[in-house]
Amino acid sequence: MPDSSEHVTADPDWWRQAVVYQVYPRSFADHDGDGIGDLRGVTSRVGYLTDLGVDAVWLSPFYPSALADGGYDVDDYRDVDPRLGTLEDFDAMVAALHDAGIKVMVDIVPNHTSDRHAWFTDALDMGPGSEARERYVFRDGRGPDGAEPPSDWQSKFGGPAWEQVPDGQWYLHLFAPEQPDLNWDNPQVHEEFRNILRFWGDRGVDGFRVDVAHGLAKDLSEPFAAAADLHDELALRGEHPLWDRDDVHDIYREWRRVFEEYDPPLAAVAEAWVHPTRRGRYADPEGLGQAFNFDLLQAPWSAADFREIIKRNLDDVQQTGTSSTWVLSNHDVVRHPTRYGLAGSGRAAAEAWLAAGGHPEQVDRRQGVRRARAATLLILALPGCSYLYQGEELGLHEVGDLPDEARTDPTWFRSGHTRKGRDGCRVPLPWTSQGPSYGFGTNGAHLPQPAWFGALSVEAQQGKEGSTLEMYRQALRLRRRLQGPEELTWEEQTADVVHFSRPDGWHCVTNLGATTADLPDGEVLLSSEPLDRHRLPPDTTVWLSAT
Numbered sequence: 001m002p003d004s005s006e007h008v009t010a011d012p013d014w015w016r017q018a019v020v021y022q023v024y025p026r027s028f029a030d031h032d033g034d035g036i037g038d039l040r041g042v043t044s045r046v047g048y049l050t051d052l053g054v055d056a057v058w059l060s061p062f063y064p065s066a067l068a069d070g071g072y073d074v075d076d077y078r079d080v081d082p083r084l085g086t087l088e089d090f091d092a093m094v095a096a097l098h099d100a101g102i103k104v105m106v107d108i109v110p111n112h113t114s115d116r117h118a119w120f121t122d123a124l125d126m127g128p129g130s131e132a133r134e135r136y137v138f139r140d141g142r143g144p145d146g147a148e149p150p151s152d153w154q155s156k157f158g159g160p161a162w163e164q165v166p167d168g169q170w171y172l173h174l175f176a177p178e179q180p181d182l183n184w185d186n187p188q189v190h191e192e193f194r195n196i197l198r199f200w201g202d203r204g205v206d207g208f209r210v211d212v213a214h215g216l217a218k219d220l221s222e223p224f225a226a227a228a229d230l231h232d233e234l235a236l237r238g239e240h241p242l243w244d245r246d247d248v249h250d251i252y253r254e255w256r257r258v259f260e261e262y263d264p265p266l267a268a269v270a271e272a273w274v275h276p277t278r279r280g281r282y283a284d285p286e287g288l289g290q291a292f293n294f295d296l297l298q299a300p301w302s303a304a305d306f307r308e309i310i311k312r313n314l315d316d317v318q319q320t321g322t323s324s325t326w327v328l329s330n331h332d333v334v335r336h337p338t339r340y341g342l343a344g345s346g347r348a349a350a351e352a353w354l355a356a357g358g359h360p361e362q363v364d365r366r367q368g369v370r371r372a373r374a375a376t377l378l379i380l381a382l383p384g385c386s387y388l389y390q391g392e393e394l395g396l397h398e399v400g401d402l403p404d405e406a407r408t409d410p411t412w413f414r415s416g417h418t419r420k421g422r423d424g425c426r427v428p429l430p431w432t433s434q435g436p437s438y439g440f441g442t443n444g445a446h447l448p449q450p451a452w453f454g455a456l457s458v459e460a461q462q463g464k465e466g467s468t469l470e471m472y473r474q475a476l477r478l479r480r481r482l483q484g485p486e487e488l489t490w491e492e493q494t495a496d497v498v499h500f501s502r503p504d505g506w507h508c509v510t511n512l513g514a515t516t517a518d519l520p521d522g523e524v525l526l527s528s529e530p531l532d533r534h535r536l537p538p539d540t541t542v543w544l545s546a547t
């Protein structure tokens, strides 16, 4: 294995104010021309990531998988899906990223394996009562012949959360049936995951994104509560049998000891959809150390909402000593230029739009991109770490109107084709304005790309003054120069304007209103829209250096 670690910072706090770029490997770049992105594709684009100026890359799962849930159904946690490459390709990718000074985070999926994982096939083969079955959550059914599931719980993707196997027992799957939940009461599961973390730590990765971090620990004592009494996961705050239980943090304290075996210690970020007041537990320095803050990703375009969310999150991170995280898009939600182009503009409005057909004509694309650019400059000016999702630097919109036959998301199948799912934000990236799959690969793309992708391609935006790609590049360059201590001062502001400054006289002003506002004095460093004299147009962010 090549040792490339000398090129990346040894600062143990590198993650605190990093810009982390999420790569969804199957849709990033396809090197071998089979229509599916691969690890060599990532390696071939290291120059692009360097020019963009990111500090780290987080890769969504690239493990062997039947793709029942886009790779979050893992067959083997210590290998690479042959369609995406080999472990040697992985090592070469890490070496190339490290040589470019870019850290690497990988996705760890500990709540469930796939149903093709050797543990699960053993569990089926060995039968009821076997040690192999104890690694998962198997129960007998209800009713005289056990033909009813053990409880009426529903899976996150729709449909029952229990699946019956040929010998009559049932297993729990909080997501798709191809994703059986692991039994974290079993010490073997703990040991296995500590060793998986070491496997990747030894291969040179710098950190982990922990999938469904608020799952894992469960109280499965019977009788099981009825689904109707459990629907409010966020309000139950530690009392829910399946989500966000206090004892999940014992697991992360164990993991922290593994992270500390490395120098610098491995970093981690929790994906935990929990009540904001409980997020800090996941970010505890004795646990995972950082947690995604999904508040802005859900919020409408409103100065009051943005201000309140920023204040609250900066206060919260003071409690644990972590840094805040800012996220506008990821592979699970409608892309933010599209959200901001919809009346309502929050996540709920976007989900409703998608459910109603995802028609592009209902999206004000210009407004959406304008607001998205303003929101991006705003989050990049905040203290803390920003997570960017591939393609947002191009101002890519959601492909809401994918043909139904192209959809692959389990939510689509398990909701009886009523919830469209997440394919529309996972369409392969356009690298060139024309040509097969817009430069994604030499052939097709595993999800169809719309004709408007060409105009948003890297080729079309590269070097073009005012393009979204060039704005991101400039912003990341400036941010590196200006990033000072993790402090923020609120400046005088009006109802629709969010204005704060950072210690070195760097001001960030965003107008979320519909009318032009005053721009404070100072030298304009960057602006999300062209300025007409020293004024702040609607839906615009300006970075200023106070004179």
Ligand code: GLC
Residues within 6 Å of the ligand: 069, 070, 072, 073, 109, 175, 211, 212, 271, 331, 332
């Ligand atoms: C996380 C992932 C999502 C996946 C789910 C189940 O929420 O981000 O894509 O479907 O976990 O693993």
